[in-house]
Structures are given as structure tokens and as C-alpha cells.
Amino acid sequence: MDVDVFVAAHRAEWDRLEALLRRRRRSLAGAEADELVSLYQRTATHLSLLQSTAPDPALVARLTTLVARARSAVVGSRRATWRDAARFVTAGFPAACYRTRHWWVPTALVFTLVVAGLGWWIAHDAEVRSAIGAPADLREMTRPGGAYESYYSSSHAAAFSAQVWTNNAQVAGMSLAFGAFLGVPVLLLLFQNAVNVAVGLGLMSSAGRLDVFLGLILPHGLLELTAVFVAAGVGMRLGWTVIDPGPTTRAAALAREGRVAIGMAIGLAGVLLVSGAIEGFVTPSGLPTWARIACGVAAELAFLTYVFVLGRRAVAAGENGDLARADQADQAPVAA
Known part of the structure; x- marks a missing residue:
């Protein structure tokens, strides 16, 4: 896998996911929430492909953090009370x-x-x-x-x-x-x-x-x-x-x-x-x-x-x- 080509093809999706996560503190429209879920799933797939075929440490670290944040936004987190x-x-x-x-x-x-x-x-x-x-x-x-x-x-x-x-x-x-x-x-x-x-x-x-x-x-x-x-x-x-x-x-x-x-x-x-x-x-x-x-x-x-x-x-x-x-x-x- 050519990492540079892969990044060029999907960078816009990752940037959009990051933008939606920053806006999550405010209310998202229904279409934006659906887009967040879809981008989370695709980014998780991208991360899996990179880890198995072209493990670039910096890129894997960035996508790992992004996927973790997106998962928390989609699935939600719960703290013991x-x-x-x-x-x-x-x-x-x-x-x-x-x-x-x-x-x-x-x-x-x-x-x-x-x-x-x-x-x-x-x-x-x-x-x-x-x-x-x-x-x-x-x-x-x-x-x-x-x-x-x-x-x-x-x-x-x-x-x-x-x-x-x-x-x-x-x-x-x-x-x-x-x-x-x-x-x-x-x-x-x-x-x-x-x-x-x-x-x-x-x-x-x-x-x-x-x-x-x-x-x-x-x-x-x-x-x-x-x-x-x-x-x-x-x-x-x-x-x-x-x-x-x-x-x-x-x-x-x-x-x-x-x-x-x-x-x-x-x-x-x-x-x-x-x-x-x-x-x-x-x-x-x-x-x-x-x-x-x-x-x-x-x-x-x-x-x-x-x-x-x-x-x-x-x-x-x-x-x-x-x-x-x-x-x-x-x-x-x-x-x-």
C-alpha cells in the first residue's frame, strides 16, 4: 500500500470527522449525526488496513486517537457514580x-x-x-x-x-x-x-x-x-x-x-x-x-x-x- 496515496484519498474524511467531533459539544443536525457514525465506521476500517499492511506510527497514532474519540461520541461512555x-x-x-x-x-x-x-x-x-x-x-x-x-x-x-x-x-x-x-x-x-x-x-x-x-x-x-x-x-x-x-x-x-x-x-x-x-x-x-x-x-x-x-x-x-x-x-x- 502506498501510504501517501492512501492519505491523499481519505484525508478529507478524517478532517471532516474531526470537525464533527469538535462541533459535537453543540447540537448536531440529524444528517450530521448520521454522517458522524458513517465516518467513524470508515475511519475504523482505514485504521485496520493501515495496521495490517502499512503501519506508519504517526498516522496510526492519529487515527487511533480519532477513532477512540469517535467511538466515545457514537457509543457513549459511562462513569461509575x-x-x-x-x-x-x-x-x-x-x-x-x-x-x-x-x-x-x-x-x-x-x-x-x-x-x-x-x-x-x-x-x-x-x-x-x-x-x-x-x-x-x-x-x-x-x-x-x-x-x-x-x-x-x-x-x-x-x-x-x-x-x-x-x-x-x-x-x-x-x-x-x-x-x-x-x-x-x-x-x-x-x-x-x-x-x-x-x-x-x-x-x-x-x-x-x-x-x-x-x-x-x-x-x-x-x-x-x-x-x-x-x-x-x-x-x-x-x-x-x-x-x-x-x-x-x-x-x-x-x-x-x-x-x-x-x-x-x-x-x-x-x-x-x-x-x-x-x-x-x-x-x-x-x-x-x-x-x-x-x-x-x-x-x-x-x-x-x-x-x-x-x-x-x-x-x-x-x-x-x-x-x-x-x-x-x-x-x-x-x-x-
Whole structure:
């Protein structure tokens, strides 16, 4: 392709498109708007030809900018607003949590049973405890003021809250991301966390200090574990989508569930921020045990109400936790 000849043949069209774009701030007549669309389409074709046959850097840069401006004028652009954030908080996130309840509620029940079973086994079997650690070390961990109690006041409350929040957000993020691998890593991650909780439960129970352990873990653990269960449920749902994408193509189904998972990661980060604050400021506080547990129960009930009242209402209104329809890419129809 002779670039000079090509430029001479189409320069007038590009100049006219640029002139229409400059005038766009004022109203265009109907014929001018049609001309703008037509010139945008032709200039995009010119750019494609140049990139594939005669990539002149300066000319390609000019046409790339021109096509981008024209596309914005023709298609329009949309910026995120506070209304989008409000929609996410009041509808999108609770709807996504509610829609995946059939995954994370059973997950929570199975996790609780596994923790209770392993904790009982550890508490009543001396051989298992000896496999975990030397008797002297275990006594040091479970004594008044030992490792289990001092952990929650090991650093400044604000720093400790930030550390806990970061760690828990990482666990939730891993649960969401690992879902793409058919959900198997999510189950392994959950089992690892169940074992960690069960070890503390069993050791403190064997030392006759179960009440102290529950007073330390329940204030923040209820909301924290619920967030992890929700993340795991969403991750396993994402993994199931790989196996059964439903009536759409697998790519479209994974894209939809992936967008939902990203939104869930943002929402759960907020939930874990609350649980981290409780763990940093309430759990090690001098409040009576009943008061600390009451704070945790209140936070858990508030979240469940948020999901099962607001979320159910949003799902009934057609919300599914995905982007608004206007922000989604169009999908070509496929045969059933």
C-alpha cells in the first residue's frame, strides 16, 4: 500500500470527522449525526488496513486517537457514580450472597460438624494431643495468659485489626479464585481452617477452659467464618459452572460468575473489615465474656438479616449480583 496515496484519498474524511467531533459539544443536525457514525465506521476500517499492511506510527497514532474519540461520541461512555456504589451495597452484594446460599449454608453446617467432631476427638484422646505437641508446650499454650489468650493482645489493636483483616481477606480471595479449579482447592482450604479451629477447641477443652476459648473466638469468629463460608460457596459455584454452565455457553457462564465473584470479593472485604475490628478491639477488651459474645452475635445477625431480607428482596426484583445489563457486553444467540 502506498501510504501517501492512501492519505491523499481519505484525508478529507478524517478532517471532516474531526470537525464533527469538535462541533459535537453543540447540537448536531440529524444528517450530521448520521454522517458522524458513517465516518467513524470508515475511519475504523482505514485504521485496520493501515495496521495490517502499512503501519506508519504517526498516522496510526492519529487515527487511533480519532477513532477512540469517535467511538466515545457514537457509543457513549459511562462513569461509575455513587449511585452504582449504593446499588452494589443495597442490592448487588446481598443478592449475590442470597443467590449462593444453597452453597455456603451447607458449607457452614459441614464445617461446624467437622470442627465439633475433631475438637471432641482431640479433647478426649491423649495420644492425639501428644501428637500435636509436648505436654509441657500444650500446658503453656492453654494456661491463663498463655498463647491462646495473649495472641489477641499481642500488638496494638489497630495494627492487629489490619493484620487480621489482610489475612482473612486473603483467605476469602483464595477461596473465590480457587473455585475455577473445580472447587477442589476450596475444600482443602476449608478443611485446613477447620483443623486449626478444632485444635484450639480440643486443647482448651481438655484443659477445662472451653468457656475461655469460646469467649475469645465467638465475638469475631461468627462473622469472620460466615464471610469465609460465603467466599467458599461462591468459589465452589464457580467451579460447578465449569462442569455445568447451564443454558448459556461455558465462556459466557464463567464470565458472569467471574464478575459476580469479583464483586463478592469487594463486598466480603468490607464484612471482614468489621470482623477484624471486632477481633482487634472487642475480643481482647476487658468486657465481660457475655458482652463480647453479644457483640459478635449482633454483628452476625445484622449480616444474616442483610442477606436474607435485603438480598431476597433484590433477587425477587431480578438482581443477581452481576453488572447492570447496560454495562454488560452483548451476547450472540446460541442454539440450545
